[in-house]
Each structure stands twice: as C-alpha cells, then as structure tokens.
Amino acid sequence: MGGLAGLQRTTVLDSATRHFITVTRGSCSNGCAPLDSASGMLSVDDVTHIYAVVEREQVFAMREAYGICDECSDQALFTTAVFANNQRKVITSDRETTPEVLGRLHVAVAEAIRSARGAP
Secondary structure (H helix, E strand, C coil): CEEECCEEEEEEEECCCCEEEEEEEECCCCCCCEEEEEEEECCHHHHHHHHHHHHHCCHHHCCCEECCCCCCCCCCEEEEEEEECCEEEEEEEEHHHCCHHHHHHHHHHHHHHHHHCCCC
16 A cells, blocks of 8 residues: 555455455545556466565565654655465555565566556
C-alpha cells in the first residue's frame, strides 16, 4: 500500500488462492471512488516467483521502518506486509528511502498483476 501525488494504491495478493485485488484512489478523507481497480488470479509461476523474491531478498530479516519522519505531513509512505510460512513482516518506508530489496518485491508483484490484466 502506498501513495504519491495525491494517489493511494492498495494491492493485496493471497498466495493460497492466487487471487489479487488492486485499487487506486485519489487522496480524499471520505473514501472517494476508485480511479482504477482490478481483481483476478495470478499464475502459479507468478506466485512462486514473488515468494522466491521474498526468500532471496530476506524480507523477513529487514527492519520495520525506513526513512519515516513523524513531523512530515507530505511524505509518500509505502507499507509492505508479507505473511508466509507462519512469519509476518510489515515494513513502512518513505518513497526516497525504500530499500532496493522492497523495490524488487514491488516490481515482481506489479509485473505479475500487469500480466494477469493482459497489459503489455
């Protein structure tokens, strides 16, 4: 989940069912209508690849916060939550300080969803 330029994107992937949901909204206090949304199924290969990235990049060994500024009101924050094999890790990072490791995980999820949506 994260946002930038007045947008908030939330993506959820359930690896057990391979089902994903992704919603992009404008930043508004009363829960405005989505600008874009999609749901569907990922391939077994895509889910396997995403969790291979989680393991390879040792996501469960990461800190829980990167570059968070409690006094900053316009910070673009990203929250990455991974639940697997009885492990749980929630990491919050500022756009500027998001570790490359998380970036690779975000890209793997985005590419899988783009492929499932039939986008080039």
